[in-house]
Amino acid sequence: MKTLIIGGGGREDALAWKLSESPHVTEIFTAPGNAGTLRYGKNVDISPVDIEGLKRFAIDNSIDLTVVGPELPLTLGIVDSFRSAGLLIFGPTQKAAAIEGSKAFCKDMLRAANIPTADYETFSSAEEAKKYLSTARLPLVVKADGLAAGKGVIICQTLAEATEAVTLIMGEMAFGEAGKRLIIEEFLEGEEASYLAITDGNGVAGLAPAQDHKAIFDGDRGPNTGGMGAYSPAPIITPQLEKKILSSIIKPLIKAMKDVGIVYTGVLYAGLMVSEDGVLKVLEFNCRFGDPECQPILMRLEDDLFEILCDAAKGELGDRVLRWSDKHSLCVVMASEGYPGSYKKDLPISGLEEAGQMSDVLVFHAGTRAEKGTVLTAGGRVLGVTGLGRDIREARTRTYEAVDKISFKGAYYRKDIARKALR
Ligand code: AMP
Numbered sequence: 001m002k003t004l005i006i007g008g009g010g011r012e013d014a015l016a017w018k019l020s021e022s023p024h025v026t027e028i029f030t031a032p033g034n035a036g037t038l039r040y041g042k043n044v045d046i047s048p049v050d051i052e053g054l055k056r057f058a059i060d061n062s063i064d065l066t067v068v069g070p071e072l073p074l075t076l077g078i079v080d081s082f083r084s085a086g087l088l089i090f091g092p093t094q095k096a097a098a099i100e101g102s103k104a105f106c107k108d109m110l111r112a113a114n115i116p117t118a119d120y121e122t123f124s125s126a127e128e129a130k131k132y133l134s135t136a137r138l139p140l141v142v143k144a145d146g147l148a149a150g151k152g153v154i155i156c157q158t159l160a161e162a163t164e165a166v167t168l169i170m171g172e173m174a175f176g177e178a179g180k181r182l183i184i185e186e187f188l189e190g191e192e193a194s195y196l197a198i199t200d201g202n203g204v205a206g207l208a209p210a211q212d213h214k215a216i217f218d219g220d221r222g223p224n225t226g227g228m229g230a231y232s233p234a235p236i237i238t239p240q241l242e243k244k245i246l247s248s249i250i251k252p253l254i255k256a257m258k259d260v261g262i263v264y265t266g267v268l269y270a271g272l273m274v275s276e277d278g279v280l281k282v283l284e285f286n287c288r289f290g291d292p293e294c295q296p297i298l299m300r301l302e303d304d305l306f307e308i309l310c311d312a313a314k315g316e317l318g319d320r321v322l323r324w325s326d327k328h329s330l331c332v333v334m335a336s337e338g339y340p341g342s343y344k345k346d347l348p349i350s351g352l353e354e355a356g357q358m359s360d361v362l363v364f365h366a367g368t369r370a371e372k373g374t375v376l377t378a379g380g381r382v383l384g385v386t387g388l389g390r391d392i393r394e395a396r397t398r399t400y401e402a403v404d405k406i407s408f409k410g411a412y413y414r415k416d417i418a419r420k421a422l423r
């Protein structure tokens with residue numbers, strides 16, 4: 001079967017690797033891919049948002065299954081467009097992807113499904129938002145409604161900060177159209193975890209829980225990034241909590257969507273806050289695999305990913321319990337100096353082969369490109385070095401050992417990935 005993966009980050013390299021393990025898969029194309037995805041097939045120079053171009057490619061090359069990595073093509077309607085051409089594609093339709101594309105829609109769905117989340121109000125005028133702020137409890141969180149590459153969420157300790165956040169989002173339109181509406185919500189305390197499930201709108205297959213590390217610096221300090229590392233399983237999500245997440249969050253959300261005429265197919269990713277006494281609240285939903293969560297999660301998956309994605313895309317998933325390795329996995333993101341701000345590109349990377357030869361280690365590429373036999377940096381998050389171990393301690397030791405073998409000028413990574421899990 002010929003498979004097309006859309007995207008070019010660490011998540012897509014992990015998807016390419018895992019799909020390449022399936023006996024059903026004969027050819028893998030990644031658009032646009034990176035230096036890593038070349039290990040499993042061909043890269044196609046078409047942008048993930050060029051939906052017409054991608055559809056043409058899929059038709060011309062008789063692609064059997066397309067798998068969409070990032071949110072943007074999903075919110076632009078790539079699934080609707082492929083389906084209308086009779087192509088099989090894994091991901092939510094445009095209407096379903098609004099669960100990530102509009103935080104206000106997401107909050108309304110959460111409310112409709114009676115799923116616990118932070119209290120909130122939605123605003124489409126800066127003046128009204130500011131009026132509300134004068135009576136709101138601090139700290140609070142101001143969020144742009146639309147997609148803002150993870151930057152549209154501002155945690156505010158003071159009224160002055162909150163007022164500034166409203167001005168930034170709605171006055172200055174710092175995130176463009178994403179700021180036409182905003183939400184103001186209660187600040188939640190606790191530990192974050194990611195729970196992802198694959199669904200065809202009826203059946204659900206839960207993925208192993210994971211924990212991401214969003215802040216750039218050790219100890220969760222500094223600005224938020226796309227994610228600096230992740231590990232699985234996440235001990236904060238106990239097997240009991242996992243059951244509860246499926247029955248009281250994932251399934252009710254899918255049903256609430258269906259009640260408004262939306263059949264959700266694809267990955268449903270719940271960003272959760274777990275309070276000290278184990279109370280769960282949903283921070284957000286994403287409409288795709290998490291990056292970097294996808295890397296350690298897929299490394300533990302023992303089932304055939306192609307079969308799962310194909311069945312989900314066809315509406316034949318059913319409730320399914322997936323098989324997972326007992327081993328623990330951990331991914332450390334190696335980033336360019338300066339990320340998440342500005343950074344240099346085109347720096348040669350060394351040590352990839354040596355690290356990749358270690359057993360139970362996979363070096364997933366994110367922002368890389370190949371040029372005349374060398375691999376160069378090409379993005380903020382450059383690599384996702386991922387290792388397995390009998391426990392999280394062993395996975396950590398092995399992964400950091402692999403990281404030590406790799407270098408490029410200014411390479412930066414967090415040294416405390418999964419430290420919380422060692423407690
Ligand atoms: P979101 O894109 O809504 O998940 O927000 C990005 C990040 O901001 C989350 O991963 C949290 O770290 C933080 N965050 C968002 N909403 C809240 C909240 N209500 N309380 C505390 N932290 C939050």
Ligand code: GLY
Pocket residue numbers: 212226227286289290291292293
């Ligand atoms: N790692 C967070 C995300 O993919 O949204």
